[in-house]
Amino acid sequence: MTMAEDNAIDISLNINSSPVKPDDLRRGEKRKRRRHVEPAVTSERQEQSVTEETAEEGPDCKPQGCISSLFVNNPDIPVFAHHVVKPVSEPVFSSQNFRDLPIHPFMISNLDLNLGLHKLTTVQEKALPVVLSGKDALIRSQTGSGKTLAYALPIVEALQVVRPKISRADGVQAVVVVPTRELALQTYEWFVKLVKPFTWLVPGYLVGGEKRKAEKARLRKGITVLVGTPGRLLDHVQHTKSLQFDKVGWLVVDEADRLLDMGYEKDVASFIKTLDLQRQGDRQTVLLSATLTSSVKKLAGLALQSPVFIDAACDESLVSHLVIPQSLTQFYVVTPAKLRLVTLSAFVIWKCEMSDKRKMLIFCATQDMVDFHTELLARVLGGSAQVNVEFFKLHGNMTQKERTDVFKTFRAADSGVLLCTDVAARGLDLPHVDWIVQFTAPSSAADYVHRVGRTARVGSAGAALLFLTPSEVQFIRQLEDRRIRLQEETMDRCLKKLQDAQRDSSLETAATGLQARFETAVLEHRGLHDLACKAYVSWVRFYASYPKEARPAFNFKEVHLGHYAKSFALRDPPSTIGGIGRQQWQRGRTSRDKKGSSSELGQGYSTLTHLVTSEFSSGLESGRKKRRKGKQ
Numbered sequence: 059m060t061m062a063e064d065n066a067i068d069i070s071l072n073i074n075s076s077p078v079k080p081d082d083l084r085r086g087e088k089r090k091r092r093r094h095v096e097p098a099v100t101s102e103r104q105e106q107s108v109t110e111e112t113a114e115e116g117p118d119c120k121p122q123g124c125i126s127s128l129f130v131n132n133p134d135i136p137v138f139a140h141h142v143v144k145p146v147s148e149p150v151f152s153s154q155n156f157r158d159l160p161i162h163p164f165m166i167s168n169l170d171l172n173l174g175l176h177k178l179t180t181v182q183e184k185a186l187p188v189v190l191s192g193k194d195a196l197i198r199s200q201t202g203s204g205k206t207l208a209y210a211l212p213i214v215e216a217l218q219v220v221r222p223k224i225s226r227a228d229g230v231q232a233v234v235v236v237p238t239r240e241l242a243l244q245t246y247e248w249f250v251k252l253v254k255p256f257t258w259l260v261p262g263y264l265v266g267g268e269k270r271k272a273e274k275a276r277l278r279k280g281i282t283v284l285v286g287t288p289g290r291l292l293d294h295v296q297h298t299k300s301l302q303f304d305k306v307g308w309l310v311v312d313e314a315d316r317l318l319d320m321g322y323e324k325d326v327a328s329f330i331k332t333l334d335l336q337r338q339g340d341r342q343t344v345l346l347s348a349t350l351t352s353s354v355k356k357l358a359g360l361a362l363q364s365p366v367f368i369d370a371a372c373d374e375s376l377v378s379h380l381v382i383p384q385s386l387t388q389f390y391v392v393t394p395a396k397l398r399l400v401t402l403s404a405f406v407i408w409k410c411e412m413s414d415k416r417k418m419l420i421f422c423a424t425q426d427m428v429d430f431h432t433e434l435l436a437r438v439l440g441g442s443a444q445v446n447v448e449f450f451k452l453h454g455n456m457t458q459k460e461r462t463d464v465f466k467t468f469r470a471a472d473s474g475v476l477l478c479t480d481v482a483a484r485g486l487d488l489p490h491v492d493w494i495v496q497f498t499a500p501s502s503a504a505d506y507v508h509r510v511g512r513t514a515r516v517g518s519a520g521a522a523l524l525f526l527t528p529s530e531v532q533f534i535r536q537l538e539d540r541r542i543r544l545q546e547e548t549m550d551r552c553l554k555k556l557q558d559a560q561r562d563s564s565l566e567t568a569a570t571g572l573q574a575r576f577e578t579a580v581l582e583h584r585g586l587h588d589l590a591c592k593a594y595v596s597w598v599r600f601y602a603s604y605p606k607e608a609r610p611a612f613n614f615k616e617v618h619l620g621h622y623a624k625s626f627a628l629r630d631p632p633s634t635i636g637g638i639g640r641q642q643w644q645r646g647r648t649s650r651d652k653k654g655s656s657s658e659l660g661q662g663y664s665t666l667t668h669l670v671t672s673e674f675s676s677g678l679e680s681g682r683k684k685r686r687k688g689k690q
């Protein structure tokens with residue numbers, strides 16, 4: 059995401075942890091009632107909320123040893139006035155069978171016997187005839203609807219029929235570009251399954267994080283279908299002589315909108331240009347995503363020859379709306395900042411209690427948040443009698459081996475909680491995920507669609523829960539405007555489960571007790587405290603850089619930094635956490651990037667880029683500017 063300079067907001071930090079005096083706990087000051095508010099936040103209210111926060115400067119409570127209450131000095135939980143929403147209908151399956159297709163009988167038996175695939179999905183029914191006929195295509199279909207097969211099957215079908223048979227020495231025949239390493243591995247595995255009857259066809263993949271020398275060795279042997287991330291593909295096409303693209307006849311760009319909006323547009327365009335300079339024959343091109351955007355249509359204009367536009371939704375004029383699988387149930391929960399951590403934990407305990415096999419993804423905004431929350435939840439909840447799941451983490455700043463191991467282990471597990479950044483938001487086909495929890499909201503409605511699309515795949519049931527604070531409820535309206543309907547889950551219902559699980563006298567006692575356990579763990583373990591501080595700082599900076607179109611719902615001026623520090627189990631005042639001080643938050647003249655580069659953080663945050671590591675960097679350090687796009 060980039061924050062254009064003219065949108066820089068003057069984030070004068072309101073440092074106010076204002077912990078409540080311990081005797082407030084005894085008084086049990088009445089919790090504020092819910093009131094009806096229209097979500098639109100007026101500027102006066104923003105100013106007012108900032109004033110309120112300074113006005114409640116609490117006593118000189120020493121940060122250490124003071125447990126401020128969770129249930130006082132919180133903003134109201136608004137009663138949201140939902141609009142009537144008619145979600146877009148997109149049936150998953152068609153009535154057509156693979157055996158009806160003009161494809162090799164060995165492919166039909168492979169799909170049927172080895173892969174258990176019999177009926178075509180709607181997008182496959184619409185797309186396969188077009189792609190098999192050799193036409194360029196722009197394909198939009200809901201998450202988990204089988205788009206991979208919609209392009210992979212025609213490619214394998216066309217390659218297997220060539221005589222004399224294609225050999226490895228003939229070089230690369232098809233290239234598939236995807237945004238993440240895990241998706242490249244998954245797509246490669248798809249091709250491995252599809253070429254089973256045609257062993258002379260050899261898939262391969264190129265991703266960041268692997269030793270380039272090892273990759274070159276694999277490439278030298280010859281690869282028929284090459285899957286890769288843009289940075290890696292571009293590097294090899296420019297520097298690996300053994301990798302020839304003169305025979306490439308197919309180009310696929312999957313998750314096309316993501317690739318284009320996370321700063322890879324240049325790499326994708328350069329790769330296509332270099333590819334076209336090398337190849338001798340025609341090129342059939344397919345662009346796909348569950349969410350197509352204007353940038354995809356622009357790329358389509360550049361890269362496709364009179365393409366066929368395939369939209370799996372019934373009414374193709376709906377392309378501007380977003381489609382959610384009908385088998386997905388969506389919830390949101392509004393919690394004051396201070397209660398986010400205990401509400402998330404209560405939800406995990408509720409859904410992952412001893413008896414059930416559960417798989418859950420928890421999306422966090424940054425890698426440091428993933429590191430901290432994984433460590434904290436594993437330490438405090440993992441050991442408890444209540445929660446019977448293993449905690450995993452996945453983000454772009456892990457080694458390639460760690461990422462691959464976690465991806466494969468979690469994919470194979472029948473229960474577990476995976477905390478992740480948006481590196482896991484796209485394309486990953488993780489079987490039997492029951493819940494998608496968005497602990498921090500996505501930057502756009504499209505990102506929301508892809509995150510929740512990790513469950514409820516190909517017709518299976520799934521559920522999603524979006525965490526919002528009172529000042530963020532307008533995001534629900536943004537989703538409603540794209541025909542996405544969510545139901546409210548209440549914080550009290552989550553915390554009640556915690557009370558039941560802990561057999562505590564009251565919901566407040568249960569929540570405060572769990573919060574105290576988190577804060578004690580952070581106080582007592584230096585490493586955990588450091589993770590908490592890094593996570594908090596990375597989150598504050600992430601929040602301050604929401605793109606302009608997201609800012610009506612995610613407005614940094616609405617953020618009470620002291621309350622959010624509590625949601626990281628920190629008792630330290632924000633001013634002492636990670637050196638956050640007013641001078642570092644002032645945007646504008648002093649901190650602009652003088653060279654006018656579009657660096658999303660600008661000079662003012664140049665000291666912080668170590669906190670912002672792209673999920674999607676190719677991992678190539680030599681001579682390539684560390685990519686800061688796609689900040690997670």
Ligand SMILES: Nc1ncnc2c1ncn2[C@@H]1O[C@H](COP(=O)(O)OP(=O)(O)OP(=O)(O)O)[C@@H](O)[C@H]1O
Nearest residue numbers: 177178179201202203204205206207348485487516
């Ligand atoms: N015809 C089919 N019948 C049953 N299952 C299928 C069929 N085609 C694909 N699948 C399964 O559907 C799941 C999702 O497929 P795939 O990952 O290709 O979806 P997608 O549309 O690319 O999703 P996303 O938009 O999230 O990338 C996979 O597990 C795949 O095996």
